[in-house]
Amino acid sequence: MTLSQDQARAFAQLTLPNLTRRWPFKLDQVLGGQEDLVAPAELHPVFHGSFDWHSCVHGYWQVLRLARMFPEMPEARDIRVLADAMLVPGKIAGEIARFDRPDGRGAHRPYGWAWLLALHDEAARHDAPWAAALEPLAARLAEMMADYLDRLTYPIVTGTHGNSAFAMLLAFDWAQSRDPDLVARIRERALEWFGGRTAHCGWEPGGDEFLSPALTVALLMGRVLDPAAYAAWFANFLPRAAHEEPAPLFVPVRVSDRTDGKIAHLDGLNLSRAWCWQGVGAALGEPGRFAEVAERHVAASLPHIGDDYMGSHWLASFALLALTGGTAFARR
Template structure:
């Protein structure tokens, strides 16, 4: 359960790396020697947390915690940092990076989805200027989605950063409030890609997954289909608690949390917990689905700070699992 003590733990963990510049993994194509620069020069806001997308969703995490738990000790520090960083000049620097040559694939689509999720969270605080400041960057990524999705003939059915379904869960939520044309496009493309999927036979996890391709597809279609979801799901996973889907119900085992890619599996357990919780009300035996979610949570929550390879991002997925 997410309570104030847990919120404080998560917030303290993430504030510890949100502006930590080193180590940092750039997602960059070098077009010439002038492109070489420090992370903070390339990304005035999102240069912490080991990589750009982790910094983005780290911001989503702390801003959500500050909104849900305004009385925790970290809220003043979170809001002061937002006042300093989430300002038009800094955002302009992030937008300028997208204008560089060969940035079309930058953070596609994982970082795109998380940036829209961050803007959506900030918009829940209309008393502060943060959402308005970040809006040009959100609109830039929305435009990228709008240009990219019609060209994507086949969805990326992955458990990593290139997952189509995971990114679109966040993008659809944002678009329904901020860009109805993009929302309609996401709904249309999701139906084309996933609407006829039947009798899924999941082979999960792959060795470096951090989201469930199968369950994320189901969560996206739950959002897209609304009341029509249950018939689709019954055809997609006819026996969610049977032997063919046992791999979706068994928490993954992490053998080395100092290896960033192997540590992904802690994130997979948290992502599955989120998905099972999201799906539970629309599934038969909803209590069973929630028990599966709890088993996955218990497998990962003790390890959020075991090593920086997990510490720089896992608390976000824990918060996602605990708040839906």
């Protein structure tokens, strides 16, 4: 699976208008009083498009990555113009202020935090001031992530926004060259929570999941273990993977109604599974091992990412992950 410039342009054309589309918008907010009733753009000076905060964050990650991969495509100029206007210190200060509110410690946790770190990492790969503007927000959320992991007794293994492994995975990749303490904390928690898990046979997929609880764990463990230890861990975790069992992990899910925002999550599950399977194969030293499985999942959902706004406001980011390999931070 490869990403062509035509596909990159289609993704950019799908996502760019959504980044500044203010309505509809789904807030993650606890109202402390009538004074908290403000428009989303007042609460979030940058990330007030794409239906919700986290989708807007990874929408920016997506378009910046596309502009870096295909700098000559016509949409790259529009992406840079938007980033120049929005990823500036004054607006980012307003985003930081959101987390100073009484409910800030739980806002967008942990999925949105992790994607903000991915966005910061992508911005740092451009010859532009965007990463410097984002850095105070990234530092704040990394600190909050470390505190959260310290306080969290048990991992969250659902396939939705609370998923611990997915957030730890993105945070781990961001922290590798920036925050050794966070790297150590994530590795410690991953080994504590998932190191002894064997013979996975969990009940998935759930009806509104966009992440696989099993495969996000498998991808995370591929980051924190050395190759030999990971091969042994994976052989115990999914001992019948060579026989494509448990079968539900290998069969693309069916999406019955793409106008339903929750059911539409399942297209994201197909795409994120493809991303995970590729990353797992790479971590095992066998990049092509699960390529056919990944291709089946991409084929099931890629043609539908623009079918309805319930998917089109976010699915291109997951499609980009699926088409560019097993990490949110391409190091090509």
